[in-house]
Amino acid sequence: MARSRKVNVIDGLTSVQAVRRTGRKADDTKFRQSQAKLPAAGKPAGPQPAKTTPPAGRISQTAIPQRNDIVCYQCGYRFVVAGALKDSLCPKCRVTLEARQVTIETEWTGTVRTIGTVEVKPGATLKQASIVTRNMILNADATGAHMTVTGLLELGPGARIDGSSAALQDVKVRPEADVTITEELACRDLDVHGKMKGPVRVSGCMTVRENGCYSGTLRAGRLVVEPGAGLLGDITAVPDPGSTGQHHCSTGAESGKKAGSR
Amino acid sequence: MESADKAKTVIAEDVEIMGSIKSATPIHIDGKLNGDMTCTNGVVVGQTATIKGNLAVDSVVVMGQVVGNITAKDKIDLKSTARLTGDIRSRRLAVEDGVTFVGKSEVNPSGAAQRPPVSGEARSAGHEIGPEQDTVLSSDDDKTKGGRFFGKK
Numbered sequence: 442m443a444r445s446r447k448v449n450v451i452d453g454l455t456s457v458q459a460v461r462r463t464g465r466k467a468d469d470t471k472f473r474q475s476q477a478k479l480p481a482a483g484k485p486a487g488p489q490p491a492k493t494t495p496p497a498g499r500i501s502q503t504a505i506p507q508r509n510d511i512v513c514y515q516c517g518y519r520f521v522v523a524g525a526l527k528d529s530l531c532p533k534c535r536v537t538l539e540a541r542q543v544t545i546e547t548e549w550t551g552t553v554r555t556i557g558t559v560e561v562k563p564g565a566t567l568k569q570a571s572i573v574t575r576n577m578i579l580n581a582d583a584t585g586a587h588m589t590v591t592g593l594l595e596l597g598p599g600a601r602i603d604g605s606s607a608a609l610q611d612v613k614v615r616p617e618a619d620v621t622i623t624e625e626l627a628c629r630d631l632d633v634h635g636k637m638k639g640p641v642r643v644s645g646c647m648t649v650r651e652n653g654c655y656s657g658t659l660r661a662g663r664l665v666v667e668p669g670a671g672l673l674g675d676i677t678a679v680p681d682p683g684s685t686g687q688h689h690c691s692t693g694a695e696s697g698k699k700a701g702s703r
Numbered sequence: 704m705e706s707a708d709k710a711k712t713v714i715a716e717d718v719e720i721m722g723s724i725k726s727a728t729p730i731h732i733d734g735k736l737n738g739d740m741t742c743t744n745g746v747v748v749g750q751t752a753t754i755k756g757n758l759a760v761d762s763v764v765v766m767g768q769v770v771g772n773i774t775a776k777d778k779i780d781l782k783s784t785a786r787l788t789g790d791i792r793s794r795r796l797a798v799e800d801g802v803t804f805v806g807k808s809e810v811n812p813s814g815a816a817q818r819p820p821v822s823g824e825a826r827s828a829g830h831e832i833g834p835e836q837d838t839v840l841s842s843d844d845d846k847t848k849g850g851r852f853f854g855k856k
Contacts, residue, residue: 646800654811654813663800663801664798664800664802664804665798665799665800666796666797666798666810667797668778668795668796668797669795669812670796670810670812671810671811671812671813672796672798672808672810673808673809673810673811674807674808675806675807676804676805676806676807676808677804677805678798678802678803678804678805679803679805680801680802680803
């Protein structure tokens with residue numbers, strides 16, 4: 442029977458099929474090379490040193506780009522941008538969202554709006570300042586400021602925050618930090634690596650790490666305390682039965698992975 | 704973690720005790736206890752256990768329900784299925800995700816100033832038992848707490 446298809450160009454699949462055909466007998470069984478080899482003339486018959494075989498080729502891994510959760514500071518629309526964080530356009534209100542990295546080192550009373558990171562250095566003061574940002578690193582007194590952090594707020598040494606004038610998402614207390622909260626702080630997840638004092642209301646998960654210590658009035662949906670952590674005060678941790686299995690508190694290993702991916 | 708194999712005293716799921724327990728050996732409880740427990744060793748409160756009373760122990764692993772205060776010399780370990788309504792006081796604490804805990808906590812491994820015991824635990828803290836003493840299942844409080852408990856049923 443004549444073949445209906447003529448192969449002029451060997452593509453990848455055809456070449457692979459050809460190679461496989463050459464290694465097959467007529468009865469559709471594969472050829473196998475003999476394991477027994479005669480010793481070569483002039484060489485000792487003793488044991489030969491093992492040859493180093495080159496490593497088998499493998500498919501290289503594909504890097505998954507970083508995903509940035511962006512909240513438009515104009516209209517509040519939430520969307521995701523993959524890759525490096527740059528100035529973006531809000532898909533809803535078409536406002537250009539600036540991805541500036543702002544560092545405040547002295548007294549600041551103005552307004553900062555960015556989808557980047559704002560870092561407040563020690564010694565800076567935020568009196569009547571208004572800050573809307575995605576991530577924030579706070580190392581100073583910010584009791585007089587209005588803050589909206591849509592991503593992660595990291596509290597370092599010397600951080601003071603007024604919970605009533607802050608709209609927060611996730612909060613992390615750094616290991617070297619000793620944070621005092623004057624008014625009740627409401628946030629989604631709270632990760633305490635250092636020391637923290639004050640009333641806190643956590644809608645998600647409150648985690649006190651190994652060398653961390655929390656003291657105050659805590660209302661949390663979920664509570665995780667690692668061995669070696671301190672917990673002092675009035676605690677109410679009642680998990681929401683509806684959220685079981687949907688959101689898990691991250692362990693130390695998981696948080697390390699997250700930090701590494703950033 | 705103390706297991707039922709290690710524990711010399713195992714209180715099964717279908718056992719209900721009205722009164723206090725004093726022991727120097729590890730206890731694993733899966734049943735119901737309506738009274739205080741004093742143990743100079745490890746205690747495991749199983750997933751099916753219900754304790755209404757104060758616990759004064761060396762270390763405790765809670766997987767069930769406790770309504771009362773827990774005072775541990777060494778460690779309190781609250782597993783994900785634990786439901787605790789009461790105050791805790793210990794040197795070390797571990798809490799898993801999913802725990803229900805309502806009460807006051809006094810856990811400070813760094814060794815800051817310790818406050819006096821929380822209210823309600825003075826009675827159980829007064830029990831002193833020697834290391835050679837075996838498990839004692841007493842019914843001192845039957846007339847008070849136990850009677851009321853049965854009366855409810």
